[in-house]
């Protein structure tokens with residue numbers, strides 16, 4: 304049984320409380336922590352958005368979101384007790400709105416408590432909200448701010464946001480979320496690498512042939528089309544989630560698990576990424592956009608049609624990249640990254656392929672060893688080894704996995720990434736959050752790729768929904784004599 308250590312009583316203000324993320328992830332995650340007894344009953348949660356809900360109407364809306372988006376049961380008495388923690392204040396958080404005193408009132412008496420401001424709004428309003436919080440006198444000694452990703456849309460806007468936030472909150476009170484870092488298996492990557500002596504001697508160019516990082520989704524852009532069309536897969540997924548995964552695979556051992564020790568090692572990886580400029584985009588990148596097709600047996604529309612009638616767009620819903628890291632450990636080892644919407648399966652995984660034995664005793668049969676870390680779904684890991692296929696008929700080599708499925712090995716319910724991250728904010732643990740310079744380094748690299756795409760005439764290649772993505776992505780690896788691990 305997992306043990307949950309209660310966090311101190313806190314006040315949490317969720318800006319953007321009526322939005323998709325708050326309804327689908329934040330409130331359900333808070334409920335689960337409440338249900339497990341981790342959130343003290345005198346904690347307070349205040350939702351803020353411009354829409355004029357009464358407190359009861361807002362609670363009803365959270366409850367409905369829990370039933371429809373999180374498939375929960377709002378009639379559960381514990382859920383009703385959880386709703387009792389929730390208040391609502393309608394205000395335009397970037398303006399000197401008359402309703403600010405209502406928020407001050409809702410937080411009265413909590414000056415000494417941990418106070419968390421969670422900005423689940425478009426990033427363009429992060430700076431404005433921080434300035435208004437200070438004006439309203441709400442920034443107490445124990446206040447901290449949580450910023451959702453993506454932080455800006457390029458390096459310049461990320462810096463502007465970071466600077467505006469830094470005017471009000473010191474860096475040790477800024478929690479930049481990348482929810483992938485809160486996933487159980489992503490954290491296990493650190494443990495696997497640094498708690499097992501087995502891996503370190505082979506974790507380099509000497510033994511590793513290449514690494515693949517895949518985040519495949521079956522969903523399309525859904526109701527987030529307006530946001531997504533301005534971002535695309537590169538800003539929405541690669542700049543944050545995929546680069547963070549790459550950092551955890553590639554970083555040097557930190558000297559402790561302190562937030563800064565880990566973040567310092569990650570940033571060294573980001574700074575060592577080889578730039579992909581105009582002359583490399585053909586050989587190192589592939590962009591795609593989904594057309595209509597079949598996903599899980601269901602007919603789905605093209606990206607254009609998901610955006611709305613008569614819309615066209617050259618935004619990418621798929622990216623594949625060949626990324627190189629210029630340092631001693633990784634020189635010459637490609638990291639192939641791919642992510643896309645409307646692919647045949649939901650699958651996030653990291654695959655480390657080792658070099659073949661230097662001399663083959665058993666002919667061409669042997670496949671290389673692979674370590675597969677499955678992040679979702681069916682979290683676990685596989686170590687693919689060669690064995691002799693049992694039975695008579697000669698000596699045949701067969702590739703088999705040592706398979707650890709978390710689901711069968713452990714009987715725990717796996718907390719959503721947001722559950723852990725929210726509690727880490729209250730506890731004041733920054734390890735799983737991104738530092739200012741880390742986010743900016745990621746943008747600096749991503750900006751060059753996007754700039755090179757924008758300078759070219761090329762548009763994303765179309766792929767049928769339910770397919771593996773554009774053919775060009777297969778060719779990206781084919782040219783290097785490699786192939787992607789299957790998505791089905």
Ligand code: NDP
Nearest residue numbers: 319320321322323324352353354395396423424451452453
């Ligand atoms: P939505 O557009 O669904 O929600 C935005 C929310 O912000 C609404 O509640 C809106 O309410 C509120 N809002 C906007 N402007 C203001 C303002 N000036 N003052 C007060 N409230 C305001 O966005 P999402 O929930 O999808 O995303 C929120 C953030 O989380 C974004 O930064 C996004 O990039 C990030 N994110 C979202 C994910 C998701 O799956 N949805 C995943 C990862 C990150 P109202 O209009 O009534 O003011």
Ligand code: BG6
Nearest residue numbers: 452482520522539540544651679
């Ligand atoms: C979000 C992206 O950050 O991550 C979404 O904005 C994407 O577009 C989501 O669907 C994927 O997260 P998960 O946890 O479902 O893999």
